[in-house]
Amino acid sequence: MESFINHEVQNQLKSNNIPLSSQFTIMYWIVIHKLKDGICLQEEYEFLMDLLLSHIMGPVFSIRLQAQYLSSRIFEANEISVNKLDNSQYAYMIKVINGTLQEIAKADDKSFKRLKNDYFIGEFDIIEDLIPCEIYWGLPQLVAALSNNIIEDDFLRNILNEIESNLNLDENDKFHNEWKEKRRKTSDALQFKARNKTINKEVESLEETGTIQKKYVPWKNMSDVDVYDNETKSNKTELIVVASLIAKLPNLGGMARTSEVFGVRAYVVDSLRHLQDKQFQGLSVSAERWVPVEEVRPAQLKDYLTMKKSAGYSVVAAEQTSTSIKLQNFKFPNKTLLLLGNEKEGVPCDLLPLMDHCVEIPQQGVIRSLNVHVTAAIFIWEYARQNML
Ligand SMILES: C[S@@+](CC[C@H](N)C(=O)[O-])C[C@H]1O[C@@H](n2cnc3c(N)ncnc32)[C@H](O)[C@@H]1O
Structure with a gap:
């Protein structure tokens, strides 16, 4: 059996700009399932434990706490695993971590409570929940999307049927078989419908109370996406936004978000390295993953504009x-x-x-x-209003 949780997977997550805390959660859930099925490799277990333990004393409190909590849970999952792996090198460290976590719990720490109640850590299950009907229907319930923003049953059922008919898995692969089995269960049309009815009632009564905040649901615009074809139909504008002269990361991050929201065709910055910066990411809220970002240095701007x-x-x-x-x-x-x-300088005179x-x-003010x-x-x-909306 080949190792799945390793540097390669971590690098893939990193290169997709998945935040560290989500990297932890994704790998955590895979290892939890592999331990439960008795198919986790020692090297996979050690990879994740070492990764988490390398962050238990890091500078960011929330990451530190998450690393401590997840390493302790994985250790426990291994303790009860049918094919228990060698745990000896982690036993002392986990004992210390558990002591710390107990103290934090006693102090009624808000961050710890939030972490334990976090949906993706407490309840989410990478096998049962990572299916189209949870993604398109279950998760919108979580963010209280209105019923008119929830994807239609038929569209979902078609996707589920297609996925099932295309699943061609190795019969002996436990992990994949579990995946397939759970997908079948959740895609059961009757079960799905019954659940749909109850929750929709609750949502309707919420809507009856009058004007409430509406969350924009992006997949409303994506119903023409063919899940087996990467060449999706585009809802992009013909607008290119060039921010190569901008120096401040919050401005760059904010502009990435605005560009994504309005379907900008390309967002141009002076260095792609900015995308990894925390200040950028704080404002961009992952927009760089959805809007095509290009790198053009200020010295190359003349050529780029001419082209x-x-x-x-x-x-x-x-x-x-x-x-x-x-x-x-x-x-x-x-x-x-x-x-x-x-x-500071605006657009340089030579451009x-x-x-x-x-x-x-x-403008009217004094600034x-x-x-x-x-x-x-x-x-x-204004461009979108004139050309798109
Ligand atoms: C803070 S301003 C640049 C400084 C400006 N040249 C000055 O010395 O007052 C940064 C950029 O914001 C944009 N900007 C700011 N106010 C603007 C306005 N009223 N109309 C058009 N662009 C504006 C321009 O792209 C400008 O280069």
């Missing part, structure tokens, strides 16, 4: 210049490349002659200019 112009794009600078058109009077061409200026248009937001992300958001919205 896009010859590909039919109109290059528009958001900038206050002596010849700028007011935003409310500007009609965005469908193929627009929007260039934002640096927080201005390359612009097809300079557009500004008229000289808007924050660049605020500017980008207003421009992107």
Whole structure:
């Protein structure tokens, strides 16, 4: 049997920008199942234990706590596993961790309570729950999506049927067989419908109470996605947002989020390394995983803009210049490349002659200019309003 939980898997998760705490949870659930089925390899067990233990004294409290808690639970799961693996090297460490966790619990620590009650740690099950009907239907219940935002039964049932008919697994593979079996159970149409009815009643009564906050559900726009075909139909605009001159990570992260929300075709930054930065990620809330991000260094901007112009794009600078058109009077061409200026210097003089248009937001106050992300958001919205909505 080949090892599955290893550096390769961790690197894949990392390269998909999966946050560390989610990396822990994903690997944790796989190892828990493998231990339960008695098929976990010593090297897989050790890989995850070593990974978690390397974080139990790290600088971030929540990660430290999660690493302590999960390592203790995995240790216990191994203790009762049918094919118990060698635990001796971890026994002392886990004893110390359990002591610490007991103290934290006694102190009624809020973070610890939150961790234990976290759905993905306490209840989520990577086998039973990672199925289309949980993803498209169960999880929306969790975030209290309204009934009119929940995906239709028939669409779901079709996906489930297709997956089942395409599953071609090795009969001897316990992990995959468990996966297949649980999928069958949950895809049982009657069970699904009965459950659907009860919860929908609750949601309806919530809706009757009047105006309530609505959560946008992205898959409403994705019903034409063919699950077996990576070439999904695009709901992207023809807008390219160039942020290569922007220096501050919160601005870059925020602009990534705005770009994703409005279906920007490409988001251009001066270095892809920013995507790994915590400040960037704090504002982008994972947008970089959904919007295509390109790297263009400021020194390459001239060539890049010229190339896009010859590909039919109109290059528009958001900038206050002596010849700028007011935003409310500007009609965005469908193929627009929007260039934002640096927080301090704005758009450099040597790039201005390359612009097809300079557009500004008229101001009334005393402060000289808007924050660049605020500017980008207003421009992107206006482009979407004119061309997409
Ligand atoms: C803080 S401003 C740059 C500083 C500005 N050149 C100055 O010295 O006041 C950063 C960028 O935000 C955008 N920006 C800010 N206010 C704007 C406005 N009213 N209209 C259009 N763009 C604006 C431009 O892209 C600008 O280059």
